[in-house]
Amino acid sequence: MSILGRLLHREDLHSLAAPYALDALEPGERRRFDKHLQDCDRCTAEVRDLSEDAVRLAWSAAAPAPSALRDRVLAAVRSTPQERVPARERTPQLPPHVWGAQPPPGRARTPRARRPLFAPLATATATAALVVASLVAVQANRTQDRLDAEHARAREIAHVLAASDARASTSEDARGRSIGVIASASNGEAVVTLSGYGTPSGGRVHQLWLMRPHAQPRSLGLLAGDTPLIAKGLGKSSSSLAVTIEPDGGSAQPTSQPIVQLTLKSVGFGE
Amino acid sequence: MAADELLVLVAGGDQRAFEDLYSLVSGPVYGLVRRVVRDPAQSEEVAQEVLLELWRSAARFDPRRGSALSWILTLAHRRAVDRVRSARAAGEREQREALRAGEPAFDQVAEEVEAGLEREWVRRCLKRLTALQRQSVTLAYYDGYTYREVAERLSLPLGTVKTRMRDGLTRLRECLGGAA
Numbered sequence: 001m002s003i004l005g006r007l008l009h010r011e012d013l014h015s016l017a018a019p020y021a022l023d024a025l026e027p028g029e030r031r032r033f034d035k036h037l038q039d040c041d042r043c044t045a046e047v048r049d050l051s052e053d054a055v056r057l058a059w060s061a062a063a064p065a066p067s068a069l070r071d072r073v074l075a076a077v078r079s080t081p082q083e084r085v086p087a088r089e090r091t092p093q094l095p096p097h098v099w100g101a102q103p104p105p106g107r108a109r110t111p112r113a114r115r116p117l118f119a120p121l122a123t124a125t126a127t128a129a130l131v132v133a134s135l136v137a138v139q140a141n142r143t144q145d146r147l148d149a150e151h152a153r154a155r156e157i158a159h160v161l162a163a164s165d166a167r168a169s170t171s172e173d174a175r176g177r178s179i180g181v182i183a184s185a186s187n188g189e190a191v192v193t194l195s196g197y198g199t200p201s202g203g204r205v206h207q208l209w210l211m212r213p214h215a216q217p218r219s220l221g222l223l224a225g226d227t228p229l230i231a232k233g234l235g236k237s238s239s240s241l242a243v244t245i246e247p248d249g250g251s252a253q254p255t256s257q258p259i260v261q262l263t264l265k266s267v268g269f270g271e
Numbered sequence: 272m273a274a275d276e277l278l279v280l281v282a283g284g285d286q287r288a289f290e291d292l293y294s295l296v297s298g299p300v301y302g303l304v305r306r307v308v309r310d311p312a313q314s315e316e317v318a319q320e321v322l323l324e325l326w327r328s329a330a331r332f333d334p335r336r337g338s339a340l341s342w343i344l345t346l347a348h349r350r351a352v353d354r355v356r357s358a359r360a361a362g363e364r365e366q367r368e369a370l371r372a373g374e375p376a377f378d379q380v381a382e383e384v385e386a387g388l389e390r391e392w393v394r395r396c397l398k399r400l401t402a403l404q405r406q407s408v409t410l411a412y413y414d415g416y417t418y419r420e421v422a423e424r425l426s427l428p429l430g431t432v433k434t435r436m437r438d439g440l441t442r443l444r445e446c447l448g449g450a451a
Contacts, residue, residue, distance in 0.1 A: 015430070018437035019418040023352045024411035026419065048337060051345060053440040056447055057412050058344040060393035063302030069315055070293060073322045077289055082282070083327050154280060155272065158288075162275040162334050 017043055021050035156230050160189045167267040171260070179260050181241060185268030188234040192241060194223050197259070200245045207246040209254055211239050211261075222250050238269045274339035282329035289326055296340065297322060300347045307351035307415050308358075317354050321347045348412070355415040396446035404439030407432050 013036045019025050020033050037043050160166060163184030172178040177196035183189065192208060200206060208229060209217040220231040223243065242258035264270055272288075274295055280288035300321055305314040325343060332342050397405050403425065410421045422432040 015433045015437075018440055019411065019433055021440065022408065022411040022418075022436060023349055024416065024418040024421065024436070026417050049444070050437070050440050052337065052341055053444045053447075054348070054412060055341045055344045056389075056393060056443065057408070058303040058348060059299055060390040061302040061306040061413070062299040062390070063305055065297040065301035065318060066315060069301065069319060069322075070297065073293065073297075073319055074286075074290065076319075076323050077286060077326045080323060080327060082284060083330060154283070154285065155276065158272075158276040158279040158283075161279045162273070164334055166334065 014040075014043060014046075017046045018050055021047055021054050153230065157191050157228060160184055160187070160191050160230070163187050163189070165268055169262065169264075169266045171262045173260070177260070179241070179243065179262050181262060181264070181267060183234070183264065183267040183269070185234075185236060188232060188236075190231045190234055190241075190264075190267075191228050192220070192223070192231060193226060193228045194243060194260075195226055197243075199225060203248045204245050205248060205250060206243050206259075207250045207254070209242045209244065209258075210234060211242055212237055213239055217242065217254055219250060219252070234264075234269065236269060238264050240264055274343065275334055278325070278329050278332050278339045278342075279334075281326060282332065292325065293322065296325075296343050299340070299344060303344060303347050304351040306413050307348070308355050310358075313354065313358070314351075317350055318347070321350050324350075352415040359415075392447060393443075396443050399446055400439050400442055401435075403427070403431075404435045404442065407435040408439040408443070411436065 013033060016025060016029065016033050020030065025033060033043075037047065160182060163186065165186050166182060166184045168180065168182045170178055170180040175196070178194075180193045180195070182191045194206060197206060206223040208220040208223055208231070210220050210231070211217055212235065220241075221229055223229055240261055240263045242254070242261045244254045244256045244258050246255060272291060274292060277288045277292040277295070281292055297318070301314065301318040304318045304321065305311070308314040308317055321343075324346065332339060397409070400408070406425055407418075407421055410416045410424060411418060416424070418432050418436065419429065421427075421436075422429050425432065427435075
């Protein structure tokens with residue numbers, strides 16, 4: 001194909017953004033455009049905007065659903081297993097911006113080299129979904145108070161996850177022990193989990209610290225086993241998280257070397 | 272709680288959160304499907320599939336790529352359009368369609384659906400589009416026609432229809448901007 005021909009072809013594809021957002025392409029064209037979107041940032045941005053417009057049309061059609069539908073759906077939900085799809089295995093059947101197969105416009109600048117530290121939120125969501133699931137699962141044999149408290153906590157975690165800048169990072173050592181964080185720098189919130197470290201002997205505890213430049217470590221609380229800890233009020237300058245083993249009840253300042261440390265740079269902190 | 276947060280909880284298997292999410296989105300999902308599919312029994316079937324898919328696939332939702340509601344309604348629309356096209360291919364609706372040819376759908380179903388503020392705004396804004404912009408957008412979105420079919424129905428070149436669709440959506444955005 002000549003250069004002109006290729007340009008014309010490209011221009012032709014660009015013009016499909018609106019029909020694409022309206023689901024008005026034929027299956028073959030839809031696939032072709034999906035493919036085109038993978039290396040066209042301009043189209044991705046345009047499709048995203050146009051799709052939001054199309055959704056306004058959807059809202060205006062809202063109508064009360066038949067009550068029998070609710071019963072059927074809720075009954076089906078009780079016996080339907082959920083998908084656990086790792087980000088990489090997704091097949092984009094819907095607009096890529098919707099399924100997450102495309103980087104959102106304006107974020108494509110994330111350096112590739114940082115990939116090992118930077119888990120896309122899809123993974124974060126899946127990880128945290130497991131966290132939330134475990135919280136929900138243990139509710140069965142708890143008192144109502146505990147149950148409410150745990151539900152409130154699950155919702156707080158969901159709140160962190162739902163932030164538009166939520167990102168995840170994990171660090172695993174050679175023995176398979178890991179520390180994971182899902183954080184939103186704009187909200188100054190993070191969910192931290194420790195896995196595989198067990199419970200320290202002699203009634204001692206795992207204490208989580210926030211490390212900042214030119215400042216004393218700040219205690220973020222005690223970590224109980226694998227239970228996620230929700231940390232708030234994290235300043236933009238926060239540089240890393242550290243865990244130390246402390247006497248029962250915790251300490252005002254760390255009294256031992258950290259057993260594990262995790263930088264917060266990859267989750268948007270450290271200005 | 273917003274749909275975005277509920278969806279994250281749903282991804283974790285929280286059935287209570289799903290019930291909340293259901294209350295929030297079943298109306299828009301069912302209404303949209305009904306608008307596109309028309310047949311009540313089939314609409315209910317498609318809406319059920321979509322709502323169940325939310326439960327099954329909640330983990331696929333990625334907040335960085337747009338709002339949960341946008342994700343949900345895009346899914347619902349895609350499923351509704353798929354259904355109406357296969358029904359059309361089967362020739363079931365040819366008769367009724369012939370009667371509707373070229374008519375913008377939004378006036379005809381107006382009475383069927385619940386009036387709301389957002390709905391009023393969208394209607395008002397749709398009226399501000401040129402006739403061709405409006406017909407291009409609504410024939411595709413509410414009636415599930417491909418842009419090729421729209422071009423055929425309106426006797427317009429393909430390029431014109433694509434442009435009208437884009438201009439129509441953009442103008443709608445400008446008009447609705449103050450109504451969010």
